[in-house]
Amino acid sequence: MANKTFNATRGDKLFDIFNYIAMALVLVVTLYPFLNVLAISLNNSTDTVRGGIYLWPREFTLENYKTIFQYDGLLQGLQISILRTIVGTLLGLISSSMIAFTLSRPDFKLRKFVSTTLALTMYFSGGLIPVYILMRDLNLIGTFWVYVLPGMISAFNVFIIRSFIDGLPYALQESAKLDGANDFKIFYKIILPLCKPVLATIALFLAVGQWNAWFDTYLYNGSKAHLTTLQYELMKVLQSTQQGSGAGRNANDMAQQMTQISPESIKMAITIVVTVPILVVYPFLQKYFVGGMTLGAVKA
Amino acid sequence: METLTKKSASAKRSSNPKPPANKRRNGIWDSIKQQKYLYLMSLPFVVWVFVFNYLPLWGWTMAFQNYKPARSFGEQEWVGFKHFVELFSDDRFYLVLRNTLAMSLMGLIVGFVVPIFFAILLNEMKGMLFKRTVQTVSYLPHFVSWVVVAGIITKMLSTDGGIVNDILMGLNLIDQPIQFMAKGNLFWYIVTASDMWKETGWNAIIYLAAITGIDQELYEASRVDGANRWRQMWHITLPGIRTTISVLFIMSIGHLISIGFEKQMLLQNSLVLDYSEVLDLYALNYGLNMGRFSYGTAIGIFNSVVSIILLFTANGLFKKFTKESIM
Numbered sequence: 093m094a095n096k097t098f099n100a101t102r103g104d105k106l107f108d109i110f111n112y113i114a115m116a117l118v119l120v121v122t123l124y125p126f127l128n129v130l131a132i133s134l135n136n137s138t139d140t141v142r143g144g145i146y147l148w149p150r151e152f153t154l155e156n157y158k159t160i161f162q163y164d165g166l167l168q169g170l171q172i173s174i175l176r177t178i179v180g181t182l183l184g185l186i187s188s189s190m191i192a193f194t195l196s197r198p199d200f201k202l203r204k205f206v207s208t209t210l211a212l213t214m215y216f217s218g219g220l221i222p223v224y225i226l227m228r229d230l231n232l233i234g235t236f237w238v239y240v241l242p243g244m245i246s247a248f249n250v251f252i253i254r255s256f257i258d259g260l261p262y263a264l265q266e267s268a269k270l271d272g273a274n275d276f277k278i279f280y281k282i283i284l285p286l287c288k289p290v291l292a293t294i295a296l297f298l299a300v301g302q303w304n305a306w307f308d309t310y311l312y313n314g315s316k317a318h319l320t321t322l323q324y325e326l327m328k329v330l331q332s333t334q335q336g337s338g339a340g341r342n343a344n345d346m347a348q349q350m351t352q353i354s355p356e357s358i359k360m361a362i363t364i365v366v367t368v369p370i371l372v373v374y375p376f377l378q379k380y381f382v383g384g385m386t387l388g389a390v391k392a
Numbered sequence: 393m394e395t396l397t398k399k400s401a402s403a404k405r406s407s408n409p410k411p412p413a414n415k416r417r418n419g420i421w422d423s424i425k426q427q428k429y430l431y432l433m434s435l436p437f438v439v440w441v442f443v444f445n446y447l448p449l450w451g452w453t454m455a456f457q458n459y460k461p462a463r464s465f466g467e468q469e470w471v472g473f474k475h476f477v478e479l480f481s482d483d484r485f486y487l488v489l490r491n492t493l494a495m496s497l498m499g500l501i502v503g504f505v506v507p508i509f510f511a512i513l514l515n516e517m518k519g520m521l522f523k524r525t526v527q528t529v530s531y532l533p534h535f536v537s538w539v540v541v542a543g544i545i546t547k548m549l550s551t552d553g554g555i556v557n558d559i560l561m562g563l564n565l566i567d568q569p570i571q572f573m574a575k576g577n578l579f580w581y582i583v584t585a586s587d588m589w590k591e592t593g594w595n596a597i598i599y600l601a602a603i604t605g606i607d608q609e610l611y612e613a614s615r616v617d618g619a620n621r622w623r624q625m626w627h628i629t630l631p632g633i634r635t636t637i638s639v640l641f642i643m644s645i646g647h648l649i650s651i652g653f654e655k656q657m658l659l660q661n662s663l664v665l666d667y668s669e670v671l672d673l674y675a676l677n678y679g680l681n682m683g684r685f686s687y688g689t690a691i692g693i694f695n696s697v698v699s700i701i702l703l704f705t706a707n708g709l710f711k712k713f714t715k716e717s718i719m
Contacts, residue, residue: 218448219692275429304537386601
């Protein structure tokens with residue numbers, strides 16, 4: 093920070109050099125795998141077998157991408173992934189912000205009850221099998237809704253939004269009330285617009301969670317070919333070549349087709365398709381989520 | 393991390409004039425009428441939370457029955473602790489418990505110490521552009537799914553063209569590529585390292601923010617007193633983020649045993665099963681996939697009970713020694 097020239101001893105300089113090298117190393121170690129995957133995905137797949145592709149494709153081609161987009165499984169998975177990301181994010185945002193608003197109101201009679209009910213969920217979970225049985229009893233297995241309903245409300249998200257609302261001046265709500273607005277109107281006309289930064293953060297969390305989820309597909313919808321997600325398809329393709337590890341209970345269609353002609357380059361192309369949407373978004377939202385994550389943490 | 397928000401939730405309504413909590417003691421109906429929109433905006437969701445988070449707890453009864461999916465609750469056969477006895481007399485269970493604890497502990501130490509270290513070093517960087525770049529890039533793996541990360545790790549460690557083997561060979565440290573993914577005794581380290589690669593940058597956010605909150609005058613004063621950078625880090629930065637560290641530490645202990653199973657499930661293969669299977673996977677394989685719902689539920693209950701005990705123990709100890717706690 094400000095300790096630039098002040099007392100710049102030899103030890104301090106040495107430290108700076110060490111620090112720069114360490115951070116440069118972090119940069120390389122984090123970025124290299126992604127660049128390597130990209131390079132392999134853009135390389136001729138028969139040539140890739142020879143190895144030695146690092147940061148740059150040796151025989152550039154878009155063939156791998158053309159190949160994977162010919163599979164129904166991929167396009168269909170893409171559709172479901174996009175759909176669950178949109179629906180899941182919207183439902184999560186609406187529900188979390190509504191609860192957060194009521195929790196931010198000290199005059200709300202049920203505040204303590206709602207708050208405790210939510211907070212407790214952070215410390216326990218029913219466990220894999222009871223949850224599975226519940227989904228079965230609710231007839232959610234084999235439907236799209238099993239992706240978006242169970243994870244809709246997370247206490248973590250609600251509490252982040254709530255502490256943001258707590259930071260807004262209450263006078264805004266009071267004056268709106270004097271003008272005759274009811275609580276719901278206050279919520280969506282005044283609070284929601286002011287909450288944009290925190291809502292952007294939560295939207296990112298929700299969207300990332302939805303986009304990256306694969307286990308619910310594995311558990312509930314693995315046999316429903318029209319409901320599998322992109323992550324699940326990728327999982328099947330990646331796992332199918334690993335010795336012995338069964339790629340889920342229903343390793344059918346795409347996985348099998350892919351293994352027969354699934355060289356490294358094709359796998360890496362799918363990896364890129366699965367990864368890119370998130371990587372495009374997060375740097376733009378960075379200022380929001382850093383704020384969101386630290387909201388409260390630092391204040392304490 | 394959850395705690396932090398929880399903490400924040402109850403914290404600080406500073407300088408912000410708030411309405412006085414309703415003093416008039418109206419009847420319940422009056423209050424409902426008055427706050428009908430607030431009720432409407434939260435009650436449906438409370439019901440929702442109840443269904444998806446609390447109802448599964450009812451499913452714990454399965455562990456004490458010979459649960460048959462076709463029967464109704466009244467028709468289930470109650471067997472007491474039979475499934476727990478069976479669980480505790482299964483050799484596999486102890487192997488799985490060992491794996492769970494080993495990977496949790498390694499994850500706890502690495503996932504806790506490394507981000508603090510990283511945050512402190514990053515904070516000491518002078519070039520703003522470089523600092524920002526490192527920071528932005530360090531979040532990147534957090535946003536990628538475990539499916540992708542497992543694929544990447546497998547690729548990087550592979551025997552043909554994996555960079556790790558290439559480097560080791562290039563340095564003449566080994567003459568044969570190491571089959572990393574096929575060696576059981578390396579599995580724990582691979583999982584821990586993958587986790588570190590994925591989450592260090594993300595976990596450092598909170599520490600970085602906490603460091604920013606430290607009074608700059610402390611640094612100036614220490615410099616006047618002749619403290620070098622190491623001393624400043626040790627005597628000012630670290631104590632300055634002590635509260636944050638404690639809270640996060642208690643939380644991670646609470647989650648020690650329920651570390652999840654995603655990474656294990658995605659990174660494992662049949663050759664390393666003895667080192668890769670954790671409690672949740674055990675429940676999945678022996679409970680769900682074989683249809684032994686009761687047995688699987690017993691495993692889940694064991695899992696939860698141990699994490700709750702750990703959470704309370706850790707919290708109690710911290711309360712005693714540092715006067716800080718999360719509950």
